Amino acid sequence: MDERIRKLKELVEGSGNIVFFGGAGVSTESGIPDFRSVDGLYHQQYRYPPETILSHTFYEQNPEEFFRFYRSKLLCPEAKPNAAHRKLAELEARGKLKAVITQNIDGLHQAAGSKTVLELHGSTLRNYCERCGKFYPMEAVLHSGGIPRCTCGGTIKPDVVLYEEGLDSAVLKDAVRFLSEAELLIIGGTSLAVYPAAGLVQYFRGRSIVVINKTAVGGNPDLFIDRPIAEVLAQI
Structure with missing residues (x-):
């Protein structure tokens, strides 16, 4: 040893x-995948830098692009x-x-x-409607298209802390x-x-x-x- x-x-x-x-x-x-190693997410090429995509401002202004990145890179249901x-x-x-x-x-x-x-x-396993507060599991975001929507029509937001959030x-x-x-x-x-x-x-x-x-x-x-x-x- x-x-x-x-x-x-x-x-x-x-x-x-x-x-x-x-x-x-x-x-x-x-x-x-991690973020900051040599081959981590921050060293890969995307249309926008990951730091930008994972910011509160980007989430508000470009939600479809945010969720496209989020589903493909941050959700790992098989792990x-x-x-x-x-x-x-x-x-x-x-x-x-x-x-x-x-x-x-x-x-x-x-x-x-x-x-x-x-x-x-926060956690990718918790998601909630920004309008009514209804809880959703990870699968609701993973298997949705575009912007995930609650039954009330509100956006389902992952309970993760984005850049610019406390x-x-x-x-x-x-x-x-x-x-x-x-x-x-x-x-x-x-x-x-x-x-x-x-x-x-x-x-x-x-x-x-x-x-x-x-x-x-x-x-x-x-x-x-x-x-x-x-x-x-x-x-x-």
Whole structure:
């Protein structure tokens, strides 16, 4: 076993209050594309940059183009939880992991069995009518054409946080509380480049920070493992 993974295993076993903070890299091994890697969505060519398409202004002004991109690139109904998702759910069931704080919108942590999941950017699994508030599952958007419509005629909007939109204050408050109380913080599959979400890490006051990511991130973690996160967590 890699000495770094052995150290991680020791840190996990010695902690009773772990928080996991994750990003797109947690789900890439489930076949969901990320955004900022070399071959991620932001480096592919579209009529508009992804940052523009996924903004509130673009959603309001060009809804058909927004939903065309959204269906083809952000909805992955066939994706299944990988070893990272399953290990985190197992750690929670053992009482060691207190919360998963995720920037992902795919719902795979819950699918793996995690109960306390704080979704900073919302979820593709939740959709609602902007006119009457009626709830719709992902399939209502996936299998619709053009702009998805409610039975009342309103637009069905995904419950995801677009650029220019603020994060949910209640979710942020809970995230700060869990981070400030944690003994061990594991950061995985994220470059910590997206704010304000990435700024939450500063609220951690515990003993150790572990970063598991293919590329280095800022700061000075106590342990850095530059390997795929599912491969790493499967060994602890």
